[in-house]
Amino acid sequence: MNKIKRAMGIIWILLGPVAIFFLIQTALAEIAKKPVIDTKIQWGVFIVVFIPIAIGLMIFGYYALMGEYDHLPENSAELED
Amino acid sequence: MQSNNETKGIWKVIGASSVGTLIEWYDFYIFGSLATVIASQFFPKTNPTAALLSTLATFAAGFIVRPFGALVFGRLGDLIGRKHTFLLTLIIMGGSTFAIGLVPGYDSIGFAAPIIVLALRLLQGLALGGEYGGAATYVAEHSPAHKRGYYTSWIQTTATLGLFVSLGVILITRHSLDADAVKSVAKFNEWGWRIPFLVSIILVIVSIYIRLKMNESPLFAKLKAEGKTSVNPLKESFAHKGNLKMVLIALFGATMGQGVVWYTGQFYAQSFIENVCKVDFDQSRTILIWAILFGTPFFVVFGTLSDKIGRKWIMLAGMLLAIVSYNTLFGTLLNTADVKNKTEITAQKNISITLSAVTNTGDSLRKTVTKSFYTDGMVMTETKTDTVYADATKTISKPAVKINKLINSSDYWTMVWIVFIMIVYVTMVYGPIAAFLVEMFPTKIRYTSMSLPYHIGNGVFGGLTPFIATLLTTIYTDNKLVGLQYPIIIAALCLVIGTLYVSNKIDENVND
Numbered sequence: 181m182n183k184i185k186r187a188m189g190i191i192w193i194l195l196g197p198v199a200i201f202f203l204i205q206t207a208l209a210e211i212a213k214k215p216v217i218d219t220k221i222q223w224g225v226f227i228v229v230f231i232p233i234a235i236g237l238m239i240f241g242y243y244a245l246m247g248e249y250d251h252l253p254e255n256s257a258e259l260e261d
Numbered sequence: 262m263q264s265n266n267e268t269k270g271i272w273k274v275i276g277a278s279s280v281g282t283l284i285e286w287y288d289f290y291i292f293g294s295l296a297t298v299i300a301s302q303f304f305p306k307t308n309p310t311a312a313l314l315s316t317l318a319t320f321a322a323g324f325i326v327r328p329f330g331a332l333v334f335g336r337l338g339d340l341i342g343r344k345h346t347f348l349l350t351l352i353i354m355g356g357s358t359f360a361i362g363l364v365p366g367y368d369s370i371g372f373a374a375p376i377i378v379l380a381l382r383l384l385q386g387l388a389l390g391g392e393y394g395g396a397a398t399y400v401a402e403h404s405p406a407h408k409r410g411y412y413t414s415w416i417q418t419t420a421t422l423g424l425f426v427s428l429g430v431i432l433i434t435r436h437s438l439d440a441d442a443v444k445s446v447a448k449f450n451e452w453g454w455r456i457p458f459l460v461s462i463i464l465v466i467v468s469i470y471i472r473l474k475m476n477e478s479p480l481f482a483k484l485k486a487e488g489k490t491s492v493n494p495l496k497e498s499f500a501h502k503g504n505l506k507m508v509l510i511a512l513f514g515a516t517m518g519q520g521v522v523w524y525t526g527q528f529y530a531q532s533f534i535e536n537v538c539k540v541d542f543d544q545s546r547t548i549l550i551w552a553i554l555f556g557t558p559f560f561v562v563f564g565t566l567s568d569k570i571g572r573k574w575i576m577l578a579g580m581l582l583a584i585v586s587y588n589t590l591f592g593t594l595l596n597t598a599d600v601k602n603k604t605e606i607t608a609q610k611n612i613s614i615t616l617s618a619v620t621n622t623g624d625s626l627r628k629t630v631t632k633s634f635y636t637d638g639m640v641m642t643e644t645k646t647d648t649v650y651a652d653a654t655k656t657i658s659k660p661a662v663k664i665n666k667l668i669n670s671s672d673y674w675t676m677v678w679i680v681f682i683m684i685v686y687v688t689m690v691y692g693p694i695a696a697f698l699v700e701m702f703p704t705k706i707r708y709t710s711m712s713l714p715y716h717i718g719n720g721v722f723g724g725l726t727p728f729i730a731t732l733l734t735t736i737y738t739d740n741k742l743v744g745l746q747y748p749i750i751i752a753a754l755c756l757v758i759g760t761l762y763v764s765n766k767i768d769e770n771v772n773d
Contacts, residue, residue, distance in 0.1 A: 181761075222728070230721075233721065236513075243509070249506070249762050252762075252764045253503070254768075256702075258503070
């Protein structure tokens with residue numbers, strides 16, 4: 181199971197930049213299609229909000245790849261670095 | 262006897278927390294439910310700056326300010342305590358809601374009106390971001406370990422009940438301002454919309470009074486007495502790898518999928534029934550009201566079950582069911598209201614055309630109302646509006662078409678049961694989540710750590726569901742169910758991550 185967890189980490193790492201690329205590409209296409217202020221704000225908000233989340237997914241993938249999730253903490257002491 | 266001691270006063274705790282949280286959700290929803298009326302009062306489309314503020318009010322409050330509120334109030338809750346923090350969020354939410362009901366319209370004070378409303382809406386989003394984490398933490402920290410899922414599930418009912426109450430208050434107010442139904446709706450759109458906002462203050466005052474009498478969470482009080490509270494909850498939550506990895510797992514393995522299932526069942530379903538199936542305004546809302554009424558007890562059912570079999574598999578089962586059945590459920594909604602499946606009584610077809618002059622132009626506004634009757638009792642009204650120009654060389658513009666279907670009782674209840682099934686999925690993913698999140702994080706940074714993944718999952722992933730789903734239907738116009746791809750993909754991703762990485766173990770000890 182731990183091997184699968186680690187291997188899937190690569191997928192999560194790759195999914196981050198793919199999501200960012202797809203988001204920006206769609207945003208530019210939609211703004212070009214309808215260049216009004218509403219569209220710009222909507223897609224601007226989507227980009228501002230989703231890019232940090234995509235980065236979070238990459239960090240999650242990195243932790244998974246490094247085996248950080250092989251064992252989940254069972255008490256608060258284990259959460260300390 | 263021991264059990265009695267353990268749960269002594271817990272219902273008071275749940276009552277105080279739930280009522281306040283329910284009111285906060287009510288306050289937040291009435292703005293969304295009355296968006297069209299509010300837009301006409303404060304954000305006239307003819308003025309681009311006002312329209313811009315309107316878009317900001319919609320997007321910023323839900324998607325940016327809510328997670329920000331989670332950080333601000335989460336930090337405060339871990340520094341000064343749960344009780345005073347969620348008291349503060351209640352005051353901010355209640356005060357800003359009441360104030361929206363008092364703001365003069367754009368016609369009276371011009372640009373000040375939309376700016377004030379935007380500011381108040383942002384305050385609402387901020388307060389909502391801080392409320393839930395406090396209420397869930399407060400109840401969980403009072404609950405015995407073996408009943409944490411059961412007791413916190415009462416907090417989980419509040420978001421749905423808040424929507425229920427807001428829909429109910431709006432519908433009742435809309436129809437009780439005049440004996441004549443049309444006049445009543447007109448009065449509501451003119452000034453009656455303020456009533457649901459103003460009524461909120463009474464509920465808030467009662468809730469503040471109840472919460473003031475409550476004690477601080479025993480676990481937080483103990484930490485404080487021992488001087489063990491966090492000095493910097495934000496840093497400890499998100500800059501320490503040990504805790505950050507749990508925040509990420511909470512987001513990507515639970516709240517992300519939970520958020521989209523919740524918003525699809527409770528919001529997109531209603532929007533789909535009204536805007537895609539073209540079912541009548543009141544009917545589309547009462548369908549949701551019934552479904553919520555029948556579905557709400559299941560929050561407690563699944564919360565209780567999670568104490569016995571763990572939180573993980575119940576939440577993931579809810580996501581799986583949503584993934585495999587959404588297309589069928591929404592397809593059935595579409596077919597139920599589709600006139601292609603019905604027989605028209607052509608002899609009863611009624612067409613009326615009215616012309617009204619457009620001021621100073623000589624042009625006329627033509628309204629063509631076609632009423633079609635069907636053998637199963639459904640009545641469809643199609644209203645086409647176009648301009649007939651005085652200048653005969655001008656081409657008549659493409660008419661604006663509005664369709665309104667008044668469905669029969671059988672179809673109505675079919676839709677109620679379909680939405681009910683979706684609400685049951687909501688209760689599966691949402692019922693156990695408070696206990697799940699509380700058990701993931703230590704007491705000293707619990708409020709901060711659980712609030713952020715919750716509000717990103719619900720505010721961002723969930724809150725965007727109606728927008729992205731609708732957006733997809735405008736890009737791929739051939740497929741009316743294409744909007745479901747968004748919640749299905751997000752829930753599927755969350756299901757895989759949750760299955761692999763989330764633990765099903767119930768943490769007996771949340772005192773650490």
